[in-house]
Amino acid sequence: MQSANVEIVEVGPRDGLQNEKVIVPTAAKVAYIEALVAAGLRRVEAVSFVHPRLVPQMADAEDVMARVPRIPGVRYAGLVLNERGLDRALAAGVDEVNVVVVATETFSRRNQGMSVDDAVRGFGVIAERAHGAGLGVTLTVAAGFGCPFEGEVSPARVAELVRRCPGADEIAVADTIGVGVPADVRRVTAAVREVSRAPLRFHFHNTRNSGYANALTAWELGAAALDSSAGGIGGCPFAPAATGNIATEDLLYMLHRSGVATGIDLAATLSAAALIEERLGAPVPAQLGRAGTWPA
Amino acid sequence: MQSANVEIVEVGPRDGLQNEKVIVPTAAKVAYIEALVAAGLRRVEAVSFVHPRLVPQMADAEDVMARVPRIPGVRYAGLVLNERGLDRALAAGVDEVNVVVVATETFSRRNQGMSVDDAVRGFGVIAERAHGAGLGVTLTVAAGFGCPFEGEVSPARVAELVRRCPGADEIAVADTIGVGVPADVRRVTAAVREVSRAPLRFHFHNTRNSGYANALTAWELGAAALDSSAGGIGGCPFAPAATGNIATEDLLYMLHRSGVATGIDLAATLSAAALIEERLGAPVPAQLGRAGTWPA
Incomplete structure (x- = not known):
């Protein structure tokens, strides 16, 4: 067991709210982010610069970024999928961009509207421009533990994508559909470490109740950062598959x-x-609010 | 990481149903148990022999035991707190008894109506009689990870109780109020191993979302058995603290x-x-039924 510290990347304002049916007004998003920063969170994935037609929940990304508290030491990230998104991110003044490349061809075409090859090329262009503007760059490999269309995703496939996308300041592996278990975390960590020395970050969903065990395993293996959302939001509580x-x-x-x-x-x-x-x-899926901290 | 197998003790019919507000009819309990045995579960904590006034959900323990499928290799356990419970367990024909001793004085008096010293003495008497009748005997240390009244419970305190209760075929440590984390599992495992060579079993609740990580850690540390309930029942979904x-x-x-x-x-x-x-x-708290097995 490792006792090193780990950085928490708060993704509630982005991945959380993006997946809720309710469209939260800008002021409420900003209040949520203010509360998170007040709690001590120092890295917040605040917005996504995708087309508002595709993700209406994030249409006010620029407005949110214009109003979040700018405090020394607090970094805000925006998710980008293409150069148009990067343009918006640069204009909105994020500190870092999270660039997503999907591990499988089918999911990439359906979700991002582009082939994996095009996404890899896009990553190179975005990373270079973002770095030129002084921004941090995260490469997120989405569907890194499994794909809803193609099934199993091998750690070798994730590592191959990481190898093809040099230049990231950080590698994030996302269990987008919540299918991974700790043994998978071990395998993908080992595979990615063979091709990159960049700090590792993990993004887990608790879809099948393995998310916290996965997070703990990632921490034990020395992951630098873990994504989470205050409230555990992002899975509509009334949807069939939270x-x-x-x-x-x-x-x-x-x-x-x-x-x-x-x-x-x-x-x-x-x-x-x-x-x-x-x-x-x-009710949010997080349990501590209901159960209570302990000891009281 | 360990690759050894682990025994699953199905506790839904006992700990699950005992904590649901709905009183399930005997026939439905038996149907639940039949389905569990058909799924391959070979060890089922089916009933509790406590006073029906205290736990009306378990008032039909004898009727349940009279109707469960008796298949070679399938063992049924009943929870007992005192000799009266043991008498009922023996008459009902369980294969093993699970005898509970609470780690803290306050919880013991409130929950079992007896001091820890009396519970320890009671364990000795029950274990001897049960063994004499050819039954297996589990010692469960309840509130082994924390107490709602006394707060933190040290691993040394759990180990001391185990030391004072020799003669168990198996030691179960129960996180009765769902406060433990994997680091606690490591500590309590180490402490109990210093005083007993009996196989270790763990009983986790997912009250604060650490239950699965705890179970995985216990398995990694070589625990022989893990408790779980099909459906994750036992926390009323509409109660404030599931x-x-x-x-x-x-x-x-x-x-x-x-x-x-x-x-x-x-x-x-x-x-x-x-x-x-x-x-x-x-809706039950288990997530796999909603999310679906994967790959499909």
Whole structure:
């Protein structure tokens, strides 16, 4: 077991809200982000620069970025899929871009509207331009643990994509559909480490109740960063297949009791989750808010 | 990482149904147990022999035991707290008894109506009589990871109880209120191993989303058995603090994808969970039934 610290990347405002049916007003998004920053979160994936027709939940990305608290040490990321998204990200003043390449051809074409080859080429162009503008660049390999269309995704396939996309400051592997288990985390970590020395970040959903075990395993293996969303939002509670991100507060509970320092205040994170829960008007998947911190 | 197999103890009929508000008729309990056995579960904690006034959900323990399928290799356990319970267990024909001793004085007096010293003495008497009748004996240390009244429970305290209760065929440590994390599992495993060579079993609730990570850690540390309930029942979905057992199907998904052989059929376990979900009339906490097995 490793006792190193780990960075929490708060993705509730982006991946969380993007997958909720309710379209949250800009002011409420900003209040959620303010609460997260007040809780001590220092890295927030705040927005996505995709076409508003495809993801109406993120149509106000520029407005959100114009209003978030700019505090030394707090970095905001925006998700981008293409150069048009990068243009918007640069104009909106994000600190870093998260560039997504999907591991499988079918999912890439359906989700991003481009082939994997085109996505890899796009990554190179975006990374170069983003770096030129002084922004950090994350490569996210989506569907890195499995694809809804093509099934199993081998760690070798993920590693091959990482190899083809040099220049990222960080490699994130995303279990987009929540199918991975800790043994998969071990395999993909080993495979990616063979082709890249960049810090590793993981993005887990708790779709099949393996998300927290996956996160713990990633931390044990020395992952530099873990994604989570305050409230565990992102899986509509009334949808047939709830697929929220792992929840920041439940992850913090586990990490803090394991002796991991995160610099994040658990009670304040619960307040941020309560804020977005009230706004969404439905119970969030996170459990700590209901069960209570312990010992009291 | 360990690749050894692990025994799943199905506790849905006992710990699951005991904590549901709905009182399930005997025939439906038996149908649930039949479905579990058909799925390949070979060890089922089927009933509890506590006073019906305290736990009306288990008042029909004798009737349940009279009707469960008796198949070679399938063992049924009953929970007992005192000699009166043991008398009933012996008459009802269980294969093993699960004797509970609570780790803290306050919880012991409130929950079992006796001091820890009396519970320890009671364990000795019950174990001797049960062994004399050819039954297996499990010692469960309840509140082994924390107490709702006294707070933190040290691993040394758990180990001390185990030391004071020799004669168990198996030691189960129960996270009764769902507060433990994997680091706690490591600590309590190490402490108990210093005082006992009996096989270790763990009982986790997923109250704060750490239950599956705890189970995986216990398996990695060589635990012989893990408790779970098909459907993850036991925490009323509409209660403010849902505290179900970890779900058999979600645990199986993680274990099977990790290369662990359990001999249990996942699809048939999902059917058993669906059966009890329909009977309870509310969505169960288990996620695999909603998300779907994968790859399809």
